[in-house]
Amino acid sequence: MPSIKHNPAGHPLPDFLNFGVMLRILLGVNVFALVGALLQSRGISDWVQQYVEMAAWVQPLLLMNLAFLALFGRAIRLLPPRVGQVTVVLLAALSAVLLIDFWRFMAMDDGGWQRCVRAGLLGGAMAALMLCYFDMRSRIFSPSLTEARLQALTARIRPHFLFNSLNAVLSLIRSDPRRAEAALEELADLFRVLMRDHRDLLPLADEIELCRQYLDLEKLRLGERLNVIWEVADVPVDVKVPPLMLQPLLENAVYHGIEPSSEPGTVRIGFSRQGDELHVRLANPCGDGGEAVKGSHMALANIRERLTLYYDLEARLEAREEEMPDGSREYRVHIVLPCRSSLL
């Protein structure tokens, strides 16, 4: 299923079902309409007049095309990129011609072949301009995608974690060989996932499994200092999520929330589904603050960028510190992802 490769950066055509893409098209075309109206007008009040007249022609055409692309956009994306782009341009031109003919039929336009050709050219040109914009946007984002991927690869697992875990396993080999074996197996699984190709979305169940393995290893090192509470209720575990979305956040939670304190601390992870949205909530106690908050901001920025690449405006990530009733402070991360059935 190619739609699973939900990777706008790799394709010059955008995903027309995406809310962000629709919004960009609506705004973009209307900005051009405003500029066009300004060019034709003699003054400011005339400008508004021109725009309103133009809108009667532009908006129906725009909505019609958006609806059509929403329906068939995925199919068009299956075509070779250039063919797909030409299809969209022709579609816009054709629908513009049809619309002008319809207006003639309704006796609201003079008609004539010159009017039809003009409408077709305008519609096609507009579509071509918007496609250029999306093409450029994907080009601008793709180097940053590789960069983000690279950055993610280096920042994802702290070397600190790897070497401390190996040290812990070494210390177990003599006293508790079986536990040492289990720990090494988990470490191997963790690194297998880390070294995989990270472009495809993965089932949520896999990500949860990865997080469990990671936390098991941390528990080995930190013992009772680390408590974990999972709240997984009524969540479609087969929903696809960007790989390694949660593990870096958990790593931050342990590194900044648990390790700097000698008291036991609790990391909470909650998943819930609200309508078409998957909500993920992470909470960890705040350390003494001040220390190396920069590292955690890098991981957050990294994940935020990946979410934007995958979902445009449809995903959010919020992070903030919150004061608890008992006076302690908690660091909370809240992620909202779309879980549309089309992504399943």
Add this chain to the structure above:
Amino acid sequence: MNPASTLSVMIVDDEPLARVRMRDLLADISAEVPNEVVAEADNGQLAAEMLKDVSPDVMLVDIRMPKMDGIELARHVSRLQKPPSIVFVTAYDSYAVQAFELNAIDYLVKPVRAARLAAALSKARQSRPAPPQILASLQQGARTHLSCHERGRLLLIPVMDILYLKAGLKYVMARTVVREYLLDESLTHLEQEFSERFIRLHRSALVAKDAIAGFERCAGDDQENQWQALIRGVPERLPVSRRQWSLVKSYAKQLSS
């Protein structure tokens, strides 16, 4: 002490398994370098307090620990009359490791190899303590404690407990609710390091922001009115210099609003 005698070692690491590993390794190399583990601590603060009762030859110190990190521990320990040698142990800390390399400070990386540990221990007796300014530059953020020694013992004063700091002729005096301590520090450095916590009242006094109970106007020596700060928990008052008053006042306003 002759070189063949047993080396007493203290292990300071917050991870229990890491301490187990270090014990195992020390036992493995005991034929080569006779050694004995005399104490274990899971954070720097505890380790410094234990030094009252034990005096190890070598301390194997993890860098990243809760409460007090290894670097701060080394800074306090180096003030002792006969400080133990410190060997830092770190999993991964490129910044610190670079500094150690540059300044020939001994360190081990985790997982530690027996041969490296043996080499570090046999060198440890001759090695000189790391220069304080290097350790200070490695410290991330401010220290959690200040230290002084009295009658050969190391005393730790939690920075949170200090109400005010006052510069004397030779020493800086730190006041807690309980008592006064003499520190071998400079007030200017303390002001820079703890600028979040302390505010300057006059040329020779810093006060903890949350220890200010209020201000009172009193007639000064030159018959001019002068402001004095009341300190929570202790009877003393600290004069506020005219130069600092506007700053202190704006801070006090922030507090009351």
